[in-house]
Amino acid sequence: MENSKPKTVDEFIQISPTESQKLMLQLKKLIEATVPDAIGGISWNVPIYKFHGILVGFSLAKRHVSVGIDTLLENVRKSLEEKGYKTGKKTIQIKFDQKIPTREIKQLIIEQAKLNQKQQQND
Structure with missing residues (x-):
């Protein structure tokens, strides 16, 4: 990635290596x-x-895009690992040649959005 600091998600994607751009654009959408x-x-x-707090983010590594989300549910983690994705405590690694696990990520985003709204109501 170039030395310029991106100010938007689109700029981040545009200055990223070509092989990562399609994956990040799909995640953004x-x-x-x-x-x-x-x-x-x-x-x-x-x-x-952000949606009532931090919802989800992604970052670029040498050979994958890492999706970060606080609510990486154990059943979803197991499903992702069975499909060949590497997971961390709050991350999912998607290699440049892998498809985005759309169903699982969507489920996690919806769950995180609900938690964020509930947390904000309780504050």
Whole structure:
């Protein structure tokens, strides 16, 4: 990635290596379609979407895109790992040659949006 700091999600994608751009663009569209009121921006030098708090973000690694979300449910983690995705405590790694696990990521985003709304109501 170039040394310039992106100010928008689109800029982040545009200055990223070509082999990663399609995957990140698909993630961007998935996030925006799942929670249309989510606001995308750059925080910690990576794309982050906010909806009543941090919703979901993604970052670029050498050979994959990492999706970060607080609500990585155990049943979803197992499903993703069975399909060949590497997961961390709050992350899902999608290699450039893998398809986005749309159903699972959408489920996690919806769950996180509900939790964020509930948390905000309780504050």
